[in-house]
Amino acid sequence: MTKITFIEADGTKTETIAQPGMTVMQAAVHANIAAIAAECGGACACGTCHCYVAPDWVGKIPSAQEDEADMLGFVIDPQDNSRLSCQIEVTPDMDGLVIQVPDSQT
Secondary structure (H helix, E strand, C coil): CEEEEEECCCCCEEEEEECCCCEHHHHHHHCCCCCCCCCCCCCCCCCCCEEEECHHHHHHCCCCCHHHHHHHCCCCCCCCCEEEHHHCECCHHHCCEEEECCHHHC
8 A cells, every 4th residue: 555645735734545556636535635626537638636746756656648748738837746646546666655736726
């Protein structure tokens, strides 16, 4: 199991455990992170699961594929570490991953 910490815009930290094969979005939904709306259910079609990956984790997870990169062009306040959490598949080596929820998601 993989521990993921979500930091919401107001500073609230929520730690959750995710099973390998889940997405970070699914872990957020299971942890009741309201700011990760996940309206499209993980289809990479809406951007409501936009998040920021902690800088020290950016190089440790696979890069965004073309569809995700295109969709990130439509999110509010994209950063270099922006990702769609529905496109990050959890693996055991992601234990300790830190995800920040953008102010725009609240």
